[in-house]
Amino acid sequence: MADLMTNGKTTPGPAARPSARSAYALLTEPECPAAEEPSASRVREFLAARAAAADDLADLGLDLLRKEARTWAETERERFRTLAADLPGEPERLLLAQGAALDWAPLGLVSGAWLQWLSSMATADAPAALAALTLYASDVGAGRPRDARGTACGQVLRALRVAEHAHPPARLALDVRIPDDAFALPALLLLMGRRPDDFRAELAGADLCLREAGLPPALVLVDLPAAAVDPADLDPGLHRPHVGAPGGLPAAERLLAALDDAEDDPARVADGFRAALALLRGWHDGLFGRLAAVLDPAHRAAEMLRARAREGSVYHRDHQLAGRPLADWLREAVDTPRPLLDALATSPLIRPGRPERSPLVNGLVSERGAMFRVFTDTDLEILANWIRSLPAAGTGTVDEAGAGDETGGEAGAGGPEPYAVAGSLSAGFPAGPDPDRRPSADDRPPADLREAYARLQRRSQAPALSAYARTYVHGWLGRAAHGIDGSELRLPGDWPAEGLRPWLADQHDRHAEEFESTAEAELPSREALVESTVQLAPLTMIDGAWLQGFTDYGLASSDIGFSLFETYWDELGNGRAELNHPLIYRQLVESMGVELPPTGTTEFARWPGFQDRSFELPVFWLSIGRFPKTFQPEILGLNLAMELSGVGGSYRRARLGLRAHGFSTRFVDIHNTIDNVATGHSAWAADAIDSYMSTTAPPPGTRARDEVWTRVRTGYRALNPPSGWSARRAQRRAASASRPL
Structure with a gap:
């Protein structure tokens, strides 16, 4: 038996204003630019309007709001238990459980996803960003495949046999059993999550609210043990003991403490909490009415007819x-x-x-x-x-309007719809462009590489900046592909059926041999070492930038992307400043007597000690990291090249030079260990390619498969592309061809 608790008015027509439902479908896509459309003021107006609908929350500070969230959740759970207490049998209990799970699905399938952009290369060593990344890593499974909180939600939906549209979450917008109001809160959170520079404070408050309230109250109707789901995986307020990152409410509190009051106004934190609580309460009120209605056979039959009527x-x-x-x-x-x-x-x-x-x-x-x-x-x-x-003949009557006197329904031919919910939580949802908004002065392509470097470090998806990044990637890859078949590229010409691990071991041996053959070679002078270290700063201070797109919720816990997320998580120190690679490198540069501005600033990009060419590869990293789906094969190849590049050879050579001149070797030491070819990043990179080629790529023996493998090889070569005149010309041609007409 499956629930058919349709709303009937959920799917907007072609000319309808974008709704929370349609916004949700767009915002769950990794490369969606839709979040840039509504202005920050328009989003805040929606937040204020939702909060204003709950008068009792208006004057409460954050501490009282937290208490109110806990009290409301406990009271609400009891209300739903009472609804199910006197049900006649298992079919009715299943109907309620299915209805509760379907309404929760838009939120549950993306639980924690609104945190996925709170870390960026511009904030790679900032305490608040590290705290947010730690909390997010817990929600997404910290590098474990299919272990996000949303995966547990999907397991519940499958156990209840209502998971037809559960993967990917964007498909939920097609499920007419789920009302628009169930999309309002998650769509708002995802929208703000893609605008971290505008809404970090509100996001922290809204996230705290959800963790304070805990498991959505309606889920008391679901038999979680029967679904074989650990409540800790579903309740955002609980730490997940099996995940290697602290999470739940305590981690959310650490994020709150790490916020900068100068940039993240505490009043805005409370605004986010207040709006989230108002939406939670309104959603559950509507859900309670819908679940009460679904127990009425006449209501379910009427809603089924509505769904088929057009x-x-x-x-x-x-x-x-x-x-x-x-x-x-x-x-x-x-x-x-x-x-x-x-x-x-x-x-x-x-x-x-x-x-x-x-x-x-x-x-x-x-x-x-x-x-x-x-x-x-x-x-x-x-x-x-x-x-x-319906009462059988002789046991009841049906009046002229057709309302049976023993059915429990109240509607006649001209009467109101039963269990109607007044208003809509998603009314006025801030999706789509503002009619009166003028184009932003910042929405223009960067003037040069240095400006591109500064702007691309942030998560902004402004159209002109995104177009610049896409064009830059196409050009760089065109250069990397130039003459690839006649090059000495180490990656095999065809993907080996046994996978890349044997090839990886061979490359490690080659690196070791090269190191041994140059071990006695003259080391660079102190001046040369300092200069090369400084010139590498624009690159190394954004360590992991090519993987930034794999913080996407669906990719970060996928069979292909989980290890790429864990690599990114490692590069930023697993949330710990003392392990943060950009910070360790900055300390190395400072020990050399060089003080650099903060990485995410224009001052860093314009620092006169850098050469212009020092920004070419970093801008490629920052650009390709924005397109984890479009350029996935190339990113996989680039990731392997990057992780393997220094292991066993150049890192050991660099260590000799640093030690000889009295500098810390921590940066190269940590990379030579965590990038190892047996259990480290290099091994993960090879495994990610093997997984992609064996599950996602076209079948063997086809031209399409050859083309995909060529893209992987191009990405591998993109770490060190040819630099001759003809290669540069190929770069210009590829960039020009990618620009829209």
Whole structure:
């Protein structure tokens, strides 16, 4: 049995204003630019409007808001327990559990996803960013495949047999059983999550609210042990003991403490908390009404008819029902289905109390019937339950309007829809461009590499900046692909069926041999060492930038992307400043007597001690990291090249030079260990390619597969592309060809 708790008014027409539902579908895509459309002021107006609807929250500070969230959640859980307390049997309990899980799915499937952009290369060593990344790593599984909180939500949906649209989460927008209001809160959180520079404070407050409230109260209706799900994986307030990152409410509190009050106004934190709590309460009020309604067989039958009415209204013009064409009844049922249901109840198609004798669910839908396969098995079960609930002849009456006196429904032909919820939580959702908003002065392409470096470190998806990044990537890859077949590229010409691990071991041996052969070579002078270290700062201070897109919630816990997220998580020190690679490198540069501005600033990019060419590869890293789906094969190849590049050879050589001149070797030491080819980043990089080629790439022996492998090889070569005149010309041509006409 499956629930068919449809809303009927959830899918906007082609010309409709973007809704929370459609925004949710867009914002769950890794490369979606939609978050840049609404202005910050418009989003805050929506936050204020949601909070204003809850008068009792208006004057509460953060401490009292937290207490209110806890109290509300406990009270609400008891209300839902009471709803289920006197149910007659297991079918009714399943209906409630299915309804609760479906309404929760838009939030549950992306639990924690709004934190995915709170870390960036511009804030790679900032305490708040590290705290946010730690909390997010816990939610997404910290480098474990299919271990995000959202995965546990999907497991619940599958156990309840309502997971048809659960993967990827964007497909939930297609599920007519889920009302618009269930998308309002998660869509808002995802929207703000893609605008961290504007809404970091509000996000911290909203996230704290969800963790304070804990498991959504309606989920007390779901038998979690039967679904084999650990409540700690679903309750955002609980730490997940099996995940190697502290999470839950304590980690959210650490994020709150790490915020900079000068940049993150505490009043805005409270605003985010207040709006989230108001939306939580409103959503649960609506959900309670919907769940109460789903227990009424007449309501479920009416909503099923509503879902089928639009298509059915094209037919049945010649069939009369209660003196009117059935097509007319069906057109009205798109908005008001109860009159049609009531008319059917008194028609020859129905035998009240006896579905087995009713033509509507027997002869008409049989193989020779006029409505064969029009209704699904679930539809027929809903209709049969409704017919069974009608008073049989001699046991009750049906009035002229068609409302049975023993069905529990209140609607007549002209009466109101039962269990209607006034208003909409998603009304006025800030999606799409503001009609009166003028183009931003900042929405222009960077003037040069240095400006690009400074701007691309942030998560902004402004159209002109994104277009610049995409063009730059195409150009760089065009250069990397130039003459690739005749090059001495180490990556095999074809992906080996046994995977890349044997090849990886061979490369490690080669690095070791090269090191041994140059071990006695003259080391660079102190001046040369300092100069090369400084010139590498724009690159090394954004360590992991090429993987920034794999913080995306779906990619970070996927079979291919989980190790790439864990690599990114490692590069930033697993949330710990003392292990943060950019910070360790900055300390090395400072020990050489060089003071650099903060990495994410224009001052850093314009620092006169850097050469212009020192920004070429960093800008490529920052650019390609924005497109984890578009350039996934290339990123996989680049990641392998990067992680393998120094292991066993150049890192050891660099260590000799640093030690000889009295500098710390910590940066190269830590990379030579965590990038190792057995259990480290190099091994993970090879495994990610093997996983991609064996599961996602086209089948062997096809041209399409050869093209994909060529893209992986191009990405590998992109770490060190050819630099000759013809290669540079290929770069210009590829960049020019990628620009929109």
